[in-house]
Amino acid sequence: MNFYAIKAIYLYEMSRTFRTISQSLIAPVISTILYFVVFGTAIGSKIENIEGISYGVFIVPGLVMLSVLMQSITNAAFAIYFPKFVGTINELLSAPVNTSDIILGYIGAATTKSFSIGVIILITAHIIVPINIVHPIYMILFLLLTCFAFSSFGFIIGLWAKNFEQLNLIPMLIITPLVFLGGSFYSISMLPAFWQKISMFNPVVYLISGFRWTFFNFSDFSFSISLFAIISFAILCNIIIFRMFKTGYKIRT
Amino acid sequence: MKPIISINSLYKTYKSGFKALENISLDINKGEIFALLGPNGAGKTTLISIITGITIPTSGLVKVNNFDVIKNPINTKSVIGLVPQEVAIEPFETVLSSVKFSRGLFGKPQNSDYLKKILKQLSLWDKRNTKIIELSGGMKRRVLIAKALSHEPLVLFLDEPTAGVDVELRKDMWGIIRSLKENGVTIILTTHYIEEAEDLADRVGFINNGKISLIENKKQLIEKMGKKTLSIHINNSIKNIPNNLKKYKLEISNNGATLIYNYNINHDKTGITRLLNDLSNENIILKDIKTNQSSLEDIFVDIVGK
Known part of the structure; x- marks a missing residue:
């Protein structure tokens, strides 16, 4: 464990965030407000309460998840792809660091960043629609786990990507549809039986369901299933990262 | 070490x-x-x-x-x-x-x-x-x-x-x-x-x-690899190498005003003393002499060229 290296990577990545603080924070906040205006207020006012909760409040966990997943992936992917693109990755490869140091530094920073954005969105949402969180500790824990798991996933994409197009491909092509179809804006129980079954194969459904449980104490699936899913996903991603560094796949020649 | x-x-x-x-x-x-x-x-x-x-x-x-x-x-x-x-x-x-x-x-x-x-x-x-x-x-x-x-x-x-x-x-x-x-x-x-x-x-x-x-x-x-050249500038230019000097394989340059002798510094006998003696015997008057050593570049070109 190279403590100084972890600290150096972490602070370097965080300073990158502060350098671009406006893009980093303002963009997700504005887009969240837009979602609230469109879905919460304009469309939401025509929709009945779900399980006794107004639609505007109901969509908050889904909206936070939507932003957090995208932010985690793009931040972590960019953090490692940019050094590859500029060529500074060689400094990292020639440095006396273990894969765990790299993960703690890079993915730790990406997690911090997307977690902060999640909290800021939550505060923004709270200003628009007052929210009462039933299980705040679980909420924070689950949000942190999700940030870490998807930052790890983004890190893999950054290591794997050969060009900027590939870097954007997975977030745009896979994550966005999965999140939209994952019950961000509706409860799975509102779907016809057939689509409910299809939704079971969407991993994001479990995430949003679990996160929603921490807010409202009701969900489509048991919270333990969601917790198990996100922990498994985080472990899987990290095993892949370790393998990639060990074999040098897409990293070393 | x-x-x-x-x-x-x-x-x-x-x-x-x-x-x-x-x-x-x-x-x-x-x-x-x-x-x-x-x-x-x-x-x-x-x-x-x-x-x-x-x-x-x-x-x-x-x-x-x-x-x-x-x-x-x-x-x-x-x-x-x-x-x-x-x-x-x-x-x-x-x-x-x-x-x-x-x-x-x-x-x-x-x-x-x-x-x-x-x-x-x-x-x-x-x-x-x-x-x-x-x-x-x-x-x-x-x-x-x-x-x-x-x-x-x-x-x-x-x-x-x-x-x-x-x-x-x-x-x-x-x-x-x-x-x-x-x-x-x-x-x-x-x-x-x-x-x-x-x-x-x-x-x-x-x-x-x-x-x-x-x-x-x-x-x-x-x-070791360094060939050296001795450039001999002479007072009266010559067109042909005299017979007595042919064994030195001299090159004529500068319209006969310079004679160039190649030798190797690592050989026991470079032949310089004998050459200078023989030049004197042929009544060739020396104006100036200069030696040149191969640079790494010459050696590099030599090795890469092989």
């Missing part, structure tokens, strides 16, 4: 099938400046990349400070500083934060005094808060050197440090390299500027097509 880097039967074949290195064996001694010379694509950067842990060798053994680069990469990497050939630095960072990052990455606690010292030495102190993207090419190279030195390495690799650098800066860099050597840093330098190796290096290795052709002490190399 115990070598600080020891390379044994090293091979590297890329996935494309390209053999970048073939059977390289090489020892680098502690505290020396070793110059690795070779044309573009000879395998210089691949060799450095393997020693620094960036590239994985196909087979062979590389030890740095007695540790295996594959088995104990943390031990070997922590003593090596690398100045890469390509100017790759995060463009939006400042000089100081970039150098601090490197020091931390190599596991060293921050030391402002030391960083200040090297930034001053490299004339970068005034630019410490400037973003890299705003620096000139030469300044960026200095930043790369500062980053490599930031963690106080025992071994410093300079991969073509002066490529594309103007003459003044090049001389500055040579000064820096010499002062590093005085501080006990072992330096491995790749270059295709012969004069750089000639000026700086204690020993020289030639690499071509992935093979090391020759490793020599620079002075010995020049002496």
